[in-house]
Amino acid sequence: MTGLQIAFLALSAVMLFAAWKVVTSDIIVHAALWMVLSFVAVAGIFLTLHAEFLFAVQLLVYAGAITALVIFAIMLSDIRELRGEGEPAGAGLGRRVRRLVSRRLGLAPAAVAVGFAAVMYSVYRATPWPGLPPGDPAPSTLAIGRELFGTYVVPFELASIVLLVAMVGAIVLTLREGGREKEEKRP
Amino acid sequence: MVEGDKAQPAMNDGTRQVLEAIRRDHPDWQPEVTRWGEVQLRVGREDLQAVARALRDDHGFNYCPSETVVDYVKEGRFELDVRLFNLDTGAKLVLKSDLPRDDATCPTLAGVWATCKWHEREIWDMFGVRFEGHPDLRRVFLSESFQGYPLRKDFVDARKPRPRLVRQR
């Protein structure tokens, strides 16, 4: 077993454990932070695969930006939900078991997860994976740039436009009537 | 500013005009002029709000710098003392009202001059004069658990004196 394999296994273990904690944490802010750990572990796996660009982007976008958004969403939501009210009472193992068998908190997510895993597995089986030659891969940043702005420039631009439209739509939807009163008074 | 001649108290033009206007419009109010040239208007507490409103609306007393109470314990009364001022003409006026000590209530002036809201909270805190119709009559300085009204002349602090810092073996 090489060092890379050990690193891969360790990172996978960390990632799975963190993901497990994300769904089982009592406190939602803890869940968000476990999610960060899971993202970091994924970034580490990218690094073991010599995908430095993806590593940096994973950290920048997911561990940084997405987490900030998640934390904002948490802070803007209902404080009673943050405190875990409306969940099965009790403490410790009993509560955890009750939660796992409850319809809202346990069974339905489990069914979704199983379904998703099945789909992913079938996709994985159906895809003909290209065999990469071993050795030092080409500088990935350059390759990604070439592919993105060369081969796939039309889908890339389309995706950007779709995202832009979504952003504008979100702003329009959340814009309150007339904005804040105070701003109107400002000179 | 104290004039040597007591017969001619210092009084500015605005005050003089207001005095004339009051004597003309409200013959029943009977304003007095003190030796410092202050115009004092003594009214019963049941008329207080009406008089205050008339003073504000008809005579332009838009500014109330001070409202307080004096405890004349021997005479068994509180004296409400409201200082009024007209920012445009500079006229000054004192509104007085007697409140019996055994029934220390008074109609509030908070609806006439907003600043009286806090003046009256202070009076309630210190003298225990309850202002009827006050929107937010809480103690302003002291704790809500404090007992008694410390500026009353018969106030006795019932709390025990604090013990000294003593080292014990």
Add this chain to the structure above:
Amino acid sequence: MGGARTRPEPQTGARENVIELPVLAEGSVEEISGRTRQRARFRGDFEYPGDDFEGPNVNRWQYLPQTPPVEDLLVEEVREIEGNEREMVMNMGPQHPSTHGVLRCVLGLRGEAITRCRPDIGYLHRCHEKLNELWSYQGTIALSDRLDYLAAMTNELAFVLAVEKLLEIEPTERADYIRVICSELQRIASHLLFFGTTALDLGAVTPFLHSFREREAVYDVFEYISGARLLYNYMRFGGVRTDFPPGTDKKIREVLDLLENRLPEYHDLLSYNPIFAVRTQGVGVLSRDDAIAWGAAGPVLRGSGVAYDLRKADPYSGYEKFDFKVCVEESGDVWARFMVRMKEIEESIKIIRQALDGLPEGDARGQVPRFIKPPPGEVYARVEGPRGELGCYVVSDGSDKPYRCHWRTPSFHHVSLLEFVPVGHLVADVVAIIGSMDPVFGEVDK
């Protein structure tokens, strides 16, 4: 429910001076007394004098039966408003760097926007008016220094003017000039402090230290004149305690020159800084009508466009002899209140120069009886302090102590403005608004 709850006898018998807990009226006192007891036990060997202290807010939530219910805002953590919206309740103070002492503001927040603000005062209450009734007239002069400790001269002046009216004595002309000089120097010192603290509240530390440097120069003059830097005990009935020592004129002029050189620097550093402008303009607008109705005074009132200055409107100590402007700004925001004060510094410099030029010869001490026993009567004297109209209402019953002494302090009313001015602004603006009211808690809490 109710009844006297006394402290159980200690087991060891070691503490004989254990105090009984104070007995409140009807209502649950168990919680608080339990906690007090725990604290006492925790402190071990010592019995501290504070153990029985029923100060403000130890148990704000327990009400005496005759008290109307206090608004829940003072105790709640989160409160529901209009349907699903909730607000967080945040305590700002009494220990907070920007509340200028011991103001407690209970803020209702939606995000960072203020939905309501309740000023809660009384943390510095020192029974000032009660002490006035117990002290002699002369002693009260020294006591009144402690009211607005940043403007001790004008406090003394208000009281001295009131008692002079009662005694029907006139100060000497030289004393009047000296009083004017001292009042205006005091105004400069106070406004310099305001400049510094406003800068500090808005996050600029440097202007704060610069203004304190100049304030020290003013205090040096006070020290030279009266022997004290903060609490002077300088005014006397009929005059002042001591005449100006030789060389005072030169010293004061030096300070004025210094200030005139430095004021443009202040404006460069802070007043016309774009960040300062956006932080203050349009923030905390107090309308003209509100300012009048809520009894605002001084720069706060003048910042709202009311040209009301007691030095012009009801002159005392010979202010009618001097040529100066009443500084007024129309916009009523933090910026306006700031600019009014900055301009007043310049006007004060003008007044002092005129007073120094025209300082008459003569005695600075008046001829007054040794024992002050004013005839019965009541009088209300007022002066224009740095913070606005400072009124002193003295009732005499013919004895050597005031029968009643009421102080109309401007900061008290400026704090009351905080009930509605910050609403709709952000937390950062509350700091700026409190700073622009320039409250001094010595005179708010009395």
Add this chain to the structure above:
Amino acid sequence: MPAWLVTLGWAVLKASLILGFVLFNALFLVWWERKFAARIQSRVGPQRTGRPFGYLQSMADVFKLLSKEDVVPARVDRWMYVLAPIVIFVPAVLVYVVVPFGPNLIVQDLNIGILYVAAVTSFTMIAIVMAGWAANNKYSVVSAMRAAAQLVAYEVPLVLAVIGPVMLAGTLSLQGIVRAQEGLWYIVVQPLGFLVFLTAGMAELNRAPFDLSEAESELVAGYNIEYSGMRWSFFFLAEFSNLVAVSAIATTLFLGGWQAPWFLPAAVKGLIPPVVWFLAKTYFLVTVIMWIRWTLPRVRIDQLLDFGWKFLLPVSLANIALTGLLFPVLVRLGWI
């Protein structure tokens, strides 16, 4: 000796060098900031400990902090409370991995260098949110939310400002960018980018006038309000470390890194070693940032976000467009 042991040995050596640099740096900068601020404010600053200039003051502070009781308040979220100072400190140190102090004085010249910097520094926000939330204090939560909003708003112009030099140099590697500036520093052709980078960098650093999350006059102390002693000093350490890091990256990207000024004759260039040039430029920028901090008042949170989203972001985008347009011209002129 096996190869992996050599690698490990080098790694340990480099790590301890970075750590030493960060710690020494903080000591020096604390002293320097206090003296500098004091001079601005017409004071003298510390002078008793280590007469006559108070150069031992930071050491005294360190001993004071070390000897303080480690207080963990009763109702904090204990794990997060303990972890937050570490989480904020680690990225502050990791940034230095790619900072080129000299032609050969760099820990690891990653080919994604500048992207790595952006990725690592984005962890600061997580640490601040952790600290603010764990302290169980309303002020610190407000502060943490401010910090999160601020970092999201200023991360974007920061990264976009970086793109200008990257386009000109054609590489993400910091060492490559420095080498590309041999003929001309990029501040000459990228003044807009430099200003945007410095402004956004100051916002990332929580330095005045953008120190919203530790606004002591509003939020008392911000997210670190409940921390004391050594735990608190970790935040402090990270702040100063980040201050130098931002200045160093700005130096690298816009001021030619360790290169001597291009207009100097070669004989003069040889006199001063590159690392001195680098540190001199970096500390110059650090001092500029301090200077700004002690001069300006603080902006308000909505003004801060407005400034970030509505001004800096368009400007940085315009800068990219401008760079793209100017690129052929510059190439023809032979400037790059």
